[in-house]
Structure formats: structure tokens, C-alpha cells
Amino acid sequence: MKNSSRSLVSVAALALAAGGAVVLTEQPPDDARSPQRSQVDLIIGDRIGSQPRFAVPDCLASDGEPELITAGRILAQVLWDDLDFEREFRMLPRDTYSTVPPARSLTDLPFQAWQELGADGVVSCALTSLADGRISVRARLFNTRSLESAFGVEYSGTLRNVRVYAHELSDEIHRQQRGLEGVARSRITFVSDRDSESVLGLVENRQTKEVYIADYDGANAQRVTVSRSLNVTPTWSVNGRAVAYTSWRNGPPDVFISHIYEGRLESPLGGTVDIHNWLPSYSPDGRWLAFTSNRDGNPEVYVSRTDGTDLRRLTNHPGIDTSPTWSPLGLQIAFTSNRTGSPQIYVVGVDGTGLRRITFESYCDRPTWSPAPYNEIAYASRTGPGYDIKVVDLATNEVRQLTFGLGSNESPSYAANGRHLVFSSDRTGDRQLFLIGRDGRGLRRITNDGNNEMPGWSR
Amino acid sequence: MNCSGSGRDATRSVGFGTKRGRAAAAVALAMLVGASCVRNPPPVEPEPTAPPPGAEEVARGRPDRPAPRPNPRPAAPLPPVLPEEDEFTTRSLEEINRDSPLSPVFFAYDSSELDGEAQVVLEANADVLMQFPTWVVTIEGHCDERGTPEYNLGLGERRALAVRDHLVRLGLPVSQLRTVSYGKEFPFAPGNDEASWAANRRAHFVITAQ
Numbered sequence: 001m002k003n004s005s006r007s008l009v010s011v012a013a014l015a016l017a018a019g020g021a022v023v024l025t026e027q028p029p030d031d032a033r034s035p036q037r038s039q040v041d042l043i044i045g046d047r048i049g050s051q052p053r054f055a056v057p058d059c060l061a062s063d064g065e066p067e068l069i070t071a072g073r074i075l076a077q078v079l080w081d082d083l084d085f086e087r088e089f090r091m092l093p094r095d096t097y098s099t100v101p102p103a104r105s106l107t108d109l110p111f112q113a114w115q116e117l118g119a120d121g122v123v124s125c126a127l128t129s130l131a132d133g134r135i136s137v138r139a140r141l142f143n144t145r146s147l148e149s150a151f152g153v154e155y156s157g158t159l160r161n162v163r164v165y166a167h168e169l170s171d172e173i174h175r176q177q178r179g180l181e182g183v184a185r186s187r188i189t190f191v192s193d194r195d196s197e198s199v200l201g202l203v204e205n206r207q208t209k210e211v212y213i214a215d216y217d218g219a220n221a222q223r224v225t226v227s228r229s230l231n232v233t234p235t236w237s238v239n240g241r242a243v244a245y246t247s248w249r250n251g252p253p254d255v256f257i258s259h260i261y262e263g264r265l266e267s268p269l270g271g272t273v274d275i276h277n278w279l280p281s282y283s284p285d286g287r288w289l290a291f292t293s294n295r296d297g298n299p300e301v302y303v304s305r306t307d308g309t310d311l312r313r314l315t316n317h318p319g320i321d322t323s324p325t326w327s328p329l330g331l332q333i334a335f336t337s338n339r340t341g342s343p344q345i346y347v348v349g350v351d352g353t354g355l356r357r358i359t360f361e362s363y364c365d366r367p368t369w370s371p372a373p374y375n376e377i378a379y380a381s382r383t384g385p386g387y388d389i390k391v392v393d394l395a396t397n398e399v400r401q402l403t404f405g406l407g408s409n410e411s412p413s414y415a416a417n418g419r420h421l422v423f424s425s426d427r428t429g430d431r432q433l434f435l436i437g438r439d440g441r442g443l444r445r446i447t448n449d450g451n452n453e454m455p456g457w458s459r
Numbered sequence: 460m461n462c463s464g465s466g467r468d469a470t471r472s473v474g475f476g477t478k479r480g481r482a483a484a485a486v487a488l489a490m491l492v493g494a495s496c497v498r499n500p501p502p503v504e505p506e507p508t509a510p511p512p513g514a515e516e517v518a519r520g521r522p523d524r525p526a527p528r529p530n531p532r533p534a535a536p537l538p539p540v541l542p543e544e545d546e547f548t549t550r551s552l553e554e555i556n557r558d559s560p561l562s563p564v565f566f567a568y569d570s571s572e573l574d575g576e577a578q579v580v581l582e583a584n585a586d587v588l589m590q591f592p593t594w595v596v597t598i599e600g601h602c603d604e605r606g607t608p609e610y611n612l613g614l615g616e617r618r619a620l621a622v623r624d625h626l627v628r629l630g631l632p633v634s635q636l637r638t639v640s641y642g643k644e645f646p647f648a649p650g651n652d653e654a655s656w657a658a659n660r661r662a663h664f665v666i667t668a669q
Contacts, residue, residue, distance in 0.1 A: 199645075202556055202665050206645045230644055233609060246612070251597075252639045253612065273637050278612050292613060294638075297620065299613035320613040336610055342569070343610050365607040380607055387607065410607055454608060 043177055044121040044143045044150055052120040052177075054089040056080040057097050059125035059137075060106065068127045068135070071162045075137070078163045079123060081217065082170030082184040085435075086419065087442065088177070092119055106138055107149070114144045121150070123173070134158055137165045141173060151176050163219055183415040186216045187458045188422055189224070189234040189243050190433055194450030199248075200228045211245050213260065216415070216457070218433065218446030224258050225249075233279050235413075235456040237306075238286030243456075246278040255280045255291055257306070268308035269293070279323055282306075283330045284371075284459075290314070290324035290333055301335050303350060314352055325369045325377070334358065334367040334377050345379055345392075358392055359399075366411050371418045371459070374438065378402075378412040378421055389423050391438065402440040413457045414438075422446070424453040547591060552669055560587045561596065561664035564622060565657060569606065571617035573625055581622065584664065585629040595668035597637040598622045603656035604643050615640030622662040637667065 044052045056079050059072030077094065084091040100113040106126045114122050125139040134156055141151035153172060155165055167184035174182035191209050199206040211234045214221040225231045227249040234245035237257070244257045254271030255278065258264075269277040269291060281290045283303075290303050296313065299320045304311040315321035319339035326333055327347075332354075334347045345359040345367045358367075363382035370376045375394045380387040383401075386408025392399045403409040407427025414421055420442075422435050431451040435444045547555060561584045564577035573581065588594060600615030600622075619638035627633050647663075648655035 202552065202667065203645075209644065230641070232612075232642075232644065248639070248641075252637070276616065276638075276640070278640075279609060294616050294620065299616050320610070320617055322613040323609045338569070338610075343607075363606075365610040385605075411609065 044141070051088065051090045053092055053118055054083060054121045054123065055092045055097065055100075055114060055117065055119040056083065056094065056123045057100070057103070059127050059139075060103060062126070062128040065129060067159065068129065071135075071159055072125070072127050075125060075127070075162045075166045076123075078166035078217075079125075079169055082167060082182070083173065085184070085217075085442070085444075086174055086178075086180060086182055087437070088174060088180060089121075092117060106140060109142060111142070111144050111147055119144050123169075125169075130156060137162075139169055141177070161220065163215065167215070181417050183216055183417055183420065183457075186416055187213055187236070187240065188216055188218075188413075188433070188446070188455050189213045189236055189245075189458070190424075190447070190452050190455040191232050191234065192221075192447075192450050192452045194452070195223065196450070197228060199230065206230075211243060211258070212452075213243065214446070216435075216446075217444075218448075221447075221449070224260060233454050233456075235280055235282060236458040238282050238284065238459045240458045244280040244282065244289065246280070252276045253278045255289070268306060269304065270308055281324050281326060283326050284328055285330055288330070290326060290335075292322040292324070301333065303333070312352075314348060314350070323366055325367050327369050328372040334369055336365045336367065345377065347377075347394075358394070358397075363387075364390075368412050368414055368421075370414050370438070371416055374418040376438075378414065380410040380412065380423075386426075389421065389436070400440070402436055402438075409434075411454045413455050415457050416459045420457075422455040422457050424455060548669075552666060555666050555669070559664065559666070561666070563661045563663045566618055566660040566662075568603070568656070568660065569614065571600075571614065571621045573621055578625070581625050582629060585626055585631055588626070588631055588635060591669075592632075592635065593669060594666050595635055595637060597639055597665045597667045598626075599645075599663040599665060600638065600640040601645065601647070601659055601661050601663060602643045603659045604646065604651070605656060606643060608642055608644070611642035612640050615642045618660075618662050 056076045058076045061068035061072045080091055080094055083089050096117065100117060101110045103109045103124055106124050109122060109124055120143070122142050122144055123139060124142060125137065128136045130136055137155045139153050140149045142148070143150055151173060153169065155168065170184040171182040174180040190212055192212050193207060193209050195210060196207040198204070199208050208228055209230055209232060211224040211231045212221050213224055224243055225247065227247060230248040232246050234243050236243055241261055242257050242259045244255060246253050247256045252271065252273060253276045254267050255269045256265060256267045271277050275293065275295045277291050277293045279292045287305060288303055289306050290301060292299050293302050298318060299322050300316065301314045301321045301324045302311060303314055314333060315335065315337070317337065317339050319337055321335055321337045323336040324333050330350065332347050332349050334345055336343050337346050343363050343365050344357060345364050346355060346357050348355045358377065359379065361381050364379050367377050367379045370378065376391050377394065378389060378391045381390045384405055387410050388405060389402040389409045389412045390399050391402060407425045409423055409425045412421045412423040419438055420435055421438060422433055424431050425434050431453050432445055433447040433452045433455050435446060436442060562580050564573065564580045588596060598619045600617065600619035602611040602614050606614060616638065619640055623636045623638050626636055646659045647661070648658040
């Protein structure tokens, strides 16, 4: 369970994302220090293992202000999508609520009508304009049978990005009701040609690709790189305040780290015209980078501290060794090697010992180690003319396939809770980003603009 | 499908059909394409320079530079017919690269091995570079679209390194040679067919200093 100081940290991060101050003025009723018994009483649902049915009607808007009505609709829709995403609740479709009269206030709901519709829980929310031009967002989660408020929260901030309130609410509800760390406030970094320009240089007809960041659902996309050059393979730092990626901005490829909230850029791995570094990957404690480099005359995997010190070479083979990813405890690294003639996934200890081959297929690349508790690695595997996303369970060596030949599906990356992956696919013509559950269910497309690829999901 | 169109259409219109892309076919393709319509790299800007570190802020613009001019370029000769030496010393980098005396070499699928034909091309390129010892050449490694984008960065590097090492064995100083991998990010032929793939599995030479 979270304690209150941890909650405040997450609210600070939220304020930053919303571009305005957000203050949690009311703690959820189930403080972490309350007795276990009373928490159980507040959990909505009939029995353990069942999926309680939730409804999220539009938020009430004070004085019927049109701006707040719109914001209240967006907030409710985004919250509904966020709650639906984790599949912990059966979400009642929002277009079926017409028989239910609107709430008279945040706490005065037509509970019987919601019960008739089949809802076990209803999220009630209200938006109010504050004197200083900001808004207040109040929300309650009600049990339609006991009429108890299982959860209550209040934020204040700007109207600029109401989606962020919904994401925060969703994560709070998942945490409080299901003990689950949601990912609604997580973000995805990716590569896009949506603002493509011609590359600076001696060769014409080359188009830039730039690094972007967006909310986990694809909203609020923002450009990170502005270099008139090629930029690929972005990945989030563990604290979510920086993106590391491969850029050709100085000519040859090197690893750059953009500290996106400070406007600071660094390239700590010592790239030169002859030393090239690419495909950075952060260790789970955020203190190390694994990456590929040609510095010994051949693509090999290296590890160093994020400031470039303590460099260690991890692989030593005349073939290509590349695409490193860390195990959840940071003790092992999976990577791609073509040492047997075709690219396959291998695992080795960070001390260089215990090398073992993991995949035995025609062509595998871009391994991504799942966060705990799942002991598995996702990768792109050639299954025909293109690739599909597969997952290998490291305990059993069993391989399961998540996509099935619809377009070419590549570059998987896990959400922080291990329950979802993001990958790129050209199944719709252009290359776009999709989310999918680790069980292969719940496919969602999250990009539309240009071609989008090589995603990385924040921790 | 006309010469005023983009390089894409022109390339696609070259009917190499489904013929398995061997190096010879690819070289011939490159020549044919070059001779017909494809717009090839014409150098306009100097080497990219690094913007100041602070420039990397989210969504911060930067003034546009003039777009490169399109410029048809004749086929790369094989073996190169060398113009007079002083012709090169008086011309700019842009002009030299536009009408490059250095031919690309081509590779088999997922391979960085230099076959006989590639070695012949590299010998001719070495002869040129020995005549111009002040030139610095960047060997670009490129891949076809069938590999993954991540692995192809390594494969392109291997191709560029294989070419560099071969040129060093032929007697060129390593200081004259640079490498860069572009993986599959900058295809020369945009098609999804054998001929395009063959044309894109290459080491491409760009003269970056005179």
C-alpha cells in the first residue's frame, strides 16, 4: 500500500505534466494506516476474483459553464478508457446511461437507477471554477448498494489538460480498489516522421525522424528533438525526466540524453567520428546504461554509468551483438546476436558470465525484458514476410505469440506494471503504435499522424 | 513514372521484376536508374553541426535552412572513368559527390561479406582515393527494409566497417576513411521488391573533406 508521502510525490509529478499546480486537498478515506478490515469493507464487488461493474457518467459542471461541461465529458470519457484499459472492472458503456437521471450533486446520486443498470460502483465527479481562474475537480467512487463512498479525492489546477486528472483518478482507483499500480499516468516515447524535413548534409532525399513523447494513450504528443537529423530508438530514464536515444546530429550515431524538463542535452558515452554508440537502455535502478558500440571494431554490447564512467564490455564475438535490455533486478542483460548465423536473443549476466541462448527461430530482435512480477522477454520474430510480437517465459522456455501476421509488428516495449506492451505495426498501411495486453487481448491504436515507430514505455 | 517526378517512381519503373537481387544486378540497376531519372544526392549543406545543448527543449523550433536542390546525377561508372585530376581539385565537395568517382558496393541479404564484384569496385575506389590523399571519405552502411530497424543499425555498421577494413588492406590510410551506419533509415530505392532491396543493401561513399 502507498503511504501519504508517496501520494504527494505523484501529485507533484502530475502538476508538472498538467502545466499547473495540482493540490491533493483530501486524502482517500482509506489511509494506509487504517485497519485492514475497514479497507476490505470499502472494496466494491461481490466476491474475490469477480469483476465489479463500474459506470462513469459525465462530471457535473458548476453553473452549467459550457467550458466545464466539455471538460467534464472529456474527463469522464478518459477515466472510463483508463479504467477499461486494465480490465479490472467491467465498464458499462457510456452510451447506455440515458435512463439514469443526472446526479443532483457530487454525493446525491440516483443509486437505484444505477443499480438497475447493473452498476456495482459509480464514479461521481464535479468541476467548479475557482476565483483565481483555476478549477477544482472533486471525485467520489460510490458503492451503489451500500451507498458508501469508497474513495474521495479533490484536485485543483488549470483546465489546460483535464485528461491528467482522469489519469490520476484512474491510478488512484486501481490502487485503492485492486491494489494495482496502473499506468494511466505513464508516457510513451517514440520516433515519428510527422514533422519530417530534409536532413542537413551532403546527400539529398533523406528525411528526418524525430523523437516524441505522449501520454500512454497517445494524447498530448510533444516533440523532443529538433536537430534536422535522424533520431531513433528512444527510451525513458527510470525517473521519467529524461529520454535517451540514438541521434546522428553530429554525423555518426551517438547516444544522447535529453533532460526534457530542464532543456539540457548530453552525450555521455564519448562518441567521436570513429566511436559510435547506439540503442541505449537504462538499468532498473537508473544508474547504468547498456548500449551497442563499434569502439572495438565491431558492434558489441557495453555497460557504463549514465555519465559514461565505469565502461565495461559485455560481449566479445566477431558477429553483431546489439539491442540490450535489462532484467528487472539489473543482474542480467538480454541482447540480440547473429553469432549462429541469424539474429537470436541471448541472456548474459552483467558480469559477463552465464551466457545462454533464448530463442531458436528464423530471426529475432529487440528483446524487452518485462518488469516484475512476470519473468518473460518480448521480442519481434520473423513469421513470414514481416514480424510478430512474441513472448518467451524464462521459467518454462514456453513461447506465446501476441500478434498473428496482420502487418509487420515490431519493437515491443513493456508498461511499468508488465501487463501491457506497446509496439509498432504497419497493419493499417502506415506504421503506427499499438497497445496490447500481455495476454494478447485489448489491442488499441494510439497514433495517427505520420509514421510512428520504435516506442519506449516509461517506468 | 516520368523524369520530373520523385526518385521513387523513377526507381520503381525500372523493371527488374522478381529477379533475385545479386550484386551485379544491383550495380546495373543503380547505373540504369542513375542514367534515367533518379534524383541523387546533391550536396548543399556542409556537415551537420551540433546545436548548442540547450536547443533540445521540447517543441522548440529552429529556423529552416534552404532545402537542397534536386539534381539529376549520372550513373556511377564502373570502373570509374577518371576525369582530369585538376578537375577534382577545382570543384566543390558538392560537385564531386554529385558526380562521384566512387561507386557503391552491394551485399547479400543479412551479410557484410564482400564478394568478388564488390572487391573489384573497391579496388577501383582505392585507386581514386590514392590519387587524392587529402580526401576523407565517409563509408555509409545501408540495409534493406526486411530486417528490424534495431538490428539493421548494427548490420549497416558491419558493412561500413568491412569496406573500411578492405580499403585499409588495399593500402589506404585509415585516417582517410570514416564509417557511419544508417541501418534501413535512408533507402535509395523505396520499393518493396527484390530489386529495391538489392539496391539498398550497400556501402555508399560520400566524400566529406577535400
